[in-house]
Amino acid sequence: MQFASTVNNAEKTSRKVHDDQIYDQMFAAILQQRLTPGTKLSEDTLGEIFGVSRTVIRKILQRLAYEKVVQILPNRGAFVAEPSAEEAREVLYARRVVEAAIMRLAVKSHSKEDLKTLERNLEAEAKTIEAGQHSDWVALSGNFHLLLAEIASNRTLADYLRELVSRTSLIHIQYQSNKIANQSCSCDEHADIIEAIRERDEDKAVALMERHIEEIEKSLNLDGRGAASDLYEIFGASGGVQG
Amino acid sequence: MQFASTVNNAEKTSRKVHDDQIYDQMFAAILQQRLTPGTKLSEDTLGEIFGVSRTVIRKILQRLAYEKVVQILPNRGAFVAEPSAEEAREVLYARRVVEAAIMRLAVKSHSKEDLKTLERNLEAEAKTIEAGQHSDWVALSGNFHLLLAEIASNRTLADYLRELVSRTSLIHIQYQSNKIANQSCSCDEHADIIEAIRERDEDKAVALMERHIEEIEKSLNLDGRGAASDLYEIFGASGGVQG
DNA sequence: TCTTGATTTATTGTATACAATAGAGATACT
């Protein structure tokens, strides 16, 4: 599966590409939940796995840290990020803002070809839902938003959105509530958005998108204590365990 | 002069701080136009200047590159960025979007103390204009916007704005037109914005901010050929020089 | 004289060696 704009800049020198391949693998591993929040990312280990020295691993970790997907603690090393509930709310607010702007641009400037691309993505989403391939669906769902950013053709906003989408994936992992029911709704919401774009109804498309992101936020469990304190819920609110 | 949030994360290990000091110096040098767009940033030279190895310089250059203040060309090295006219328009559009959102938050959540901070900054701006200290004014003017981001207390948006403001400084250097007259107006525009915030008139404050950023864009010379082709203007549109 | 090509040189890219730090574990003491 190939998604939009995984690699950004990179004039294609054979060496640079190698770096980006490792980056892509780590990035994908985190978003597909094969690396879960809090996991230690040892430089030596990663170096051995990918057959490169710590030098190049460190560079990649710093990039991931800048994108807030990884957290680097001085003298302690790198860990898969564990976004707080507050950070989650910030990210979703930022997404509402950025995606509304992208939507206005996309509605104005989209071509028929763009609509087809969106529809192809939508079909793929539907298939993964039917097949119950959850992590594939998460990726495709994020990709829908990134496609819109590409259509809007504002590189700056697109870069921000890419960052926000990947952070949202991490947030989903940490704060997914049991009522995942309305995640399948999201597919319909995407369909409605495509329709509004086709009609070139800017305000409607923006409203739908804002509502869509609100739904995402609602589907999260941001109110209780954070994931770190979940032990209280897990073991019930009662007193001692050994007593 | 100390500006808002130059250093972001940095748990204060003595070593980490050292890195950030070098980063701050380079960042400031670029924004104060002591390093102009296109300047080569040699790793060896910078290492000698700051008394560290290339390792740490490379890390800093990569961070600056991620912030789009520096451009890294594979096997060629790092250069102070030379934003294109298209990039300039993108950045200013992104600013309009991000700052409108920040403004809504700031209007809602500001304290009296915040208003005083903004007014102190405004006074400092006025002084630098009187004294004709142009580069100081540019810095303070940018700082006004960063203060608003702090008041809004959405770290994600604040980080984006910080990046956008520094890129705007570079854009100003490359595309400043001769009609710098309305730059002094900006000070008044800031004053109006503070007033709207005090009145807690959200829509008015947002409208003023959007207009303010449009003014900034208007004051730039984005329509003609880019800075690279400026030689044509400089030597006139005529034919040969030697003939 | 201008262009084309090979050679040299300067600079970046990567690996590795060494230094500094933090955490784990052991030991001594209360």
Next chain:
DNA sequence: AGTATCTCTATTGTATACAATAAATCAAGA
């Protein structure tokens, strides 16, 4: 037994050595 301190070890942070690349210089030919 529990706590505090010390030592040791594993890992990160930094410097440096070496490899690879690109551009600058120089030479040769048209």
